[in-house]
Amino acid sequence: MVKASGASEVAEGERVLLSLRHANPQLHLGVREARGLAEVAAEWIRRGVSAADLRRALTGELPKEGVRSAVGFLRHRLVQKLPAPVAAPAPVPPVSSTPVREFIVCEGEGEEHVFRPVGDEALCGPCAREANRAYWAARRAEMESEPDPLPWRERVAAIIESEQRAERGAEAGPPAVLAATRASGSVRDAGAGS
Numbered sequence: 001m002v003k004a005s006g007a008s009e010v011a012e013g014e015r016v017l018l019s020l021r022h023a024n025p026q027l028h029l030g031v032r033e034a035r036g037l038a039e040v041a042a043e044w045i046r047r048g049v050s051a052a053d054l055r056r057a058l059t060g061e062l063p064k065e066g067v068r069s070a071v072g073f074l075r076h077r078l079v080q081k082l083p084a085p086v087a088a089p090a091p092v093p094p095v096s097s098t099p100v101r102e103f104i105v106c107e108g109e110g111e112e113h114v115f116r117p118v119g120d121e122a123l124c125g126p127c128a129r130e131a132n133r134a135y136w137a138a139r140r141a142e143m144e145s146e147p148d149p150l151p152w153r154e155r156v157a158a159i160i161e162s163e164q165r166a167e168r169g170a171e172a173g174p175p176a177v178l179a180a181t182r183a184s185g186s187v188r189d190a191g192a193g194s
């Protein structure tokens with residue numbers, strides 16, 4: 001079934017086609033011929049062309065040697081002169097403002113292949129994802145290979161040891177950070193408890 005709106009445009013297109021003979025007898029179409037062209041004529045109307053403009057477009061500037069076949073001539077003209085579709089507001093992507101880039105050769109691994117970059121990237125999408133995956137895998141391996149930080153008790157023991165060394169040693173006194181931890185008392189208590 002054809003939608004009501006589509007059907008009305010086809011009917012209007014057919015009406016225009018059948019009326020052409022009034023403008024010029026060379027453009028006389030039979031009913032069957034007009035029906036055969038009605039669908040493409042309807043496309044003009046869907047693209048915002050009025051019936052009067054469609055009639056003008058089809059009857060204007062006829063060949064000087066005359067029209068041999070009305071249906072052939074009109075079919076050709078309907079297709080050749082079909083205006084560009086009216087820009088629908090919704091599906092136009094915002095990227096249309098940026099110029100379309102040329103294809104470039106991807107710097108990724110494997111067989112040479114090209115892609116159309118969005119920015120100044122040197123890798124196509126799949127290669128970029130692969131490179132990203134490899135990067136994070138390497139980072140993960142790197143982090144796993146790092147030695148664990150000293151456990152809490154060993155860290156405290158190391159502080160106490162260096163503190164005691166400082167007390168035994170010169171008058172310089174402990175570094176500021178040790179002075180601070182000693183003021184809280186926690187380090188000395190932890191050391192005394194063990």
Ligand SMILES: [Zn+2]
Binds near residue numbers: 106107123125127
């Ligand atoms: Zn690639």
